Amino acid sequence: MRTVIVHERFTELGGSERVVEQLVQAFPGSEVFVPVHDRAVSLEGIDPDTVRSSPLQRLYRGGGRYAELLPLLPVAMARADLSEAELVLTSHHAFAQRVRPPDGVPMVSYVHTPARWIWEPTSRAGEPGGKVGEVGLAAFAASQQRADKRAAARPQRLVANSTTVAQRIEQWWGRESVVIPPPVRTDVFTPDPTIEREEFFLLAGRLVPYKRPELAISAARRAGVRLVVVGEGRSRETCDAFAGPGIEFVGRVDDATMLDLMRRARGLLFPGIEDFGILPVEAMACGLPVVALGAGGALDSVVPGVTGLHVTPSSTAYHDEADAFASALRDFDDMSFDADAIRRHAEWFAEDKFRERMQAVVAEVVG
Secondary structure, three states: OOEEEEEOOEOOOOHHHHHHHHHHHHOOOOEEEOOOEOOOOOOOOOOHHHEEOOHHHHHOOOOOOOHHHHHHHHHHHHOOOOOOOOEEEEEEOOOHHHOOOOOOOOEEEEEOOOOHHHHOHHHHOOOOOHHHHHHHHHHHHHHHHHHHHHHOOOOOEEEEOOHHHHHHHHHHHOOOOEEOOOOEOOOOOOOOOOOOOOOOEEEEOOOOHHHOHHHHHHHHHHHOOOEEEEOOOOOHHHHHHHOOOOEEEEEOOOHHHHHHHHHHOOEEEEOOOOOOOHHHHHHHHOOOOEEEEOOOOHHHHOOEOOOEEEEOOOOOOHHHHHHHHHHHHHOOOHHHOOHHHHHHHHHOOEHHHHHHHHHHHHHHHHO
16 A cells, blocks of 8 residues: 655654654655754664655754744644555644544554643643743644544544543543554664673753653652763753762763663663653663652553562652662662563563554554
8 A cells, every 4th residue: 555654753862753764664665754854863773855845944044943834834744645545544733633634544553642732731831931821832732632633533533642542532632542563773772791780870851841861860860870861951950050079971872882881780770650651761771770850751651570679759849759769769769670571571671572462453444
């Protein structure tokens, strides 16, 4: 079948882009449509010549920045030419479902999350531009809710990347979905029993407010443990204010360096509420246990007592969660975790498993 895979944009490389890469492998010969394509963003599994963009491409300035194009993205999706498609797959987290397949053409949507900034006011806090930016985004979000829900009715099948996302789909769109976790490169992130664990914990990812890196840093200081922080972002200045002895910032690193850190650390800290969160599974693929907030995608990926710990969320005070993480770090017992069992659990999220599950869903839809 002539398959078109619709993605939000190719302006940076992350988990959703790797989902598209695996969809292309699962459905060979597919064409990819994105409103904006940064040629600096490339994936081995996607031929750049099979990626088609929209007229918005002429307005894209490069460097991963696209905020000024945000109001135009829904229009670009709605006007995408899918006339040749016999099957449409969308990789959705904002506007991908706004595309309009020809009548009778089946559509399956892989939902990273319904756009939280559209439906969840708290997710708009900390936007660039301060209060002005938050107010502007709130007004745009209000204008998009009806269209977002209407577009969510188009796919024959919705696939959520976690149980948490499935609950949002039901709450905000009024639809059911099947859960298929995103693909994880378990062939890249592997254990090495010859490498000894060292006396430090690891925090990795973009340093942005919703990932709450400052909570992990505060907890590490309270617990008196060493913490290595990987990543950069607009929360770096805040993180510096929390840092002190035993907190080491190493910036962005490549896969080889990340693999080395995951093989040497005692555990990975995961304090944010993620839609799914691929990083903890990459860590577990290295046999590394995860200390995660018991919320969001970590409820699907981290098995308490087997692959890590869940820290109970607090609805009352930030300091309560920092204290809870600090307590988990002080009491952390490396010997209570079996690295082989952690690795076996991670293999359930492997890329080939994702492809098989998506192929099964599509086969059911198209008959």
